[in-house]
Amino acid sequence: MNIDPVLADYKSYLLRQPLSQHTKRNYTLRVKAYLEWLSGTPDAGKALQQPLERDFAVRDYKNHLLQQGKTSGTVNAILASIDNLYIHLGLGNAKVRRQDLPAQSPKALDAEEHRRVLRATARLSTRNRAIAYLLLHTGLRISELAALNVGDIFLTARKGELLIRCGKNSKQRRIPMNADLREVMQFYLSRPIDPTEPLFKSQRGSRISTSAIDYLIRQIARDACVEMSAHTCRHSMITKLVRSGIDIVIVAEIAGHSRLETTRRYSLPSADVKIAAMEKLNHDSA
Numbered sequence: 001m002n003i004d005p006v007l008a009d010y011k012s013y014l015l016r017q018p019l020s021q022h023t024k025r026n027y028t029l030r031v032k033a034y035l036e037w038l039s040g041t042p043d044a045g046k047a048l049q050q051p052l053e054r055d056f057a058v059r060d061y062k063n064h065l066l067q068q069g070k071t072s073g074t075v076n077a078i079l080a081s082i083d084n085l086y087i088h089l090g091l092g093n094a095k096v097r098r099q100d101l102p103a104q105s106p107k108a109l110d111a112e113e114h115r116r117v118l119r120a121t122a123r124l125s126t127r128n129r130a131i132a133y134l135l136l137h138t139g140l141r142i143s144e145l146a147a148l149n150v151g152d153i154f155l156t157a158r159k160g161e162l163l164i165r166c167g168k169n170s171k172q173r174r175i176p177m178n179a180d181l182r183e184v185m186q187f188y189l190s191r192p193i194d195p196t197e198p199l200f201k202s203q204r205g206s207r208i209s210t211s212a213i214d215y216l217i218r219q220i221a222r223d224a225c226v227e228m229s230a231h232t233c234r235h236s237m238i239t240k241l242v243r244s245g246i247d248i249v250i251v252a253e254i255a256g257h258s259r260l261e262t263t264r265r266y267s268l269p270s271a272d273v274k275i276a277a278m279e280k281l282n283h284d285s286a
Helices: 004-015 021-038 051-067 072-088 111-121 126-138 142-146 179-188 210-224 230-243 248-255 260-267 271-285
Strands: 153-155 160-164 173-176
Touching (some): 004 021, 021 051, 021 072, 021 142, 111 126, 126 142, 126 179, 126 230, 153 179, 160 179, 210 230, 230 260, 248 260
Antiparallel strands (some): 153 160, 160 173
16 A cells, blocks of 8 residues: 555645644654555555444554553554554544543652753843753643744733644633743843744744744753753743642633643652652551
8 A cells, every 4th residue: 555645635635724834744753654564464445444344443453552562652642643644544533442541640750850950041142041941841742842932921020921823723822921920021021123023043044943942941950950842841831830739720721721620640659759648658557
C-alpha cells in the first residue's frame, strides 16, 4: 500500500482545520506513523474504507504501541490523531477504548526546582527572560505564546493582562499578570513597538517558532539542573493555583480548559508525594 496519496490528502485537510500549527504537526507525524504501520498489514486498504476493519486495525495498533512501552497519555494522544484521520475519511471515530490515565497529578516543578529555574533566567536576554516568565507565570501553551502579538499585552502601573486570541478549540481568554511578570514585561516593552507585530521574534525578524521556544526552555532546564519543558511550566503554574486553594472554575478559565475534570487532575497527589507517604510508614514503625 502506498501511503503517500492518503497522507498528502490528509495534510491538505488539516490545513483547513482551526487547529494550532503545533497540533497540526503532531497529528501529521502520528498519522504518518500509523499509515506506515498499516501499510505492512494484509488488510490495509480495507482499514481505510470499512468501519469494522478500521476498528480491528486501530485496536491492533494500540496494542502495538503498548508493547513498545508508550505511556497511556501518549497512546490516547495518538488515538485522537488517528480518529481525526478517519473523520477526514468519512468513517468517524474508531470504536477503540482509551487507556485509563494514572491517578496522579501531571509533572510539576517543586519549590526548590522553581527557585533554581528563576535564578537561571536572571542570566538570560530580555526577550528570553520574558518568554520564560510568561510560561512560568501564566501557564500558556507553547503555541499560544508563539502566537502572541505586542497588542495582546495590556499593562498599566498596577495591572496587567494578556489576551489569547485563539487558544485550543479556538477559544479566546484573558489572563491576569502578577507583579513579577508585569515588571519583566514592562522592561521588555519599554520602547514603542507596533501592536500588530509578533511579541517575540526570531533572530531573522520573523515570529518565533514553537521549536525555538522549546529549545530555550530546555536550555534553561539544563542550566538549572532540572527536568523541564514548556509543558512542565504550564503544569507547575496550574498545580500551584489549585493547591493554593483557588476556585477550580477560575483555574480552568485561566488555563483554558474546556472540562473541569482536566483541571481537577492537578489536585491529585504526585508520585513523589505518594512515595514520601509510604516512606513515612518506616519512621512511624521504627
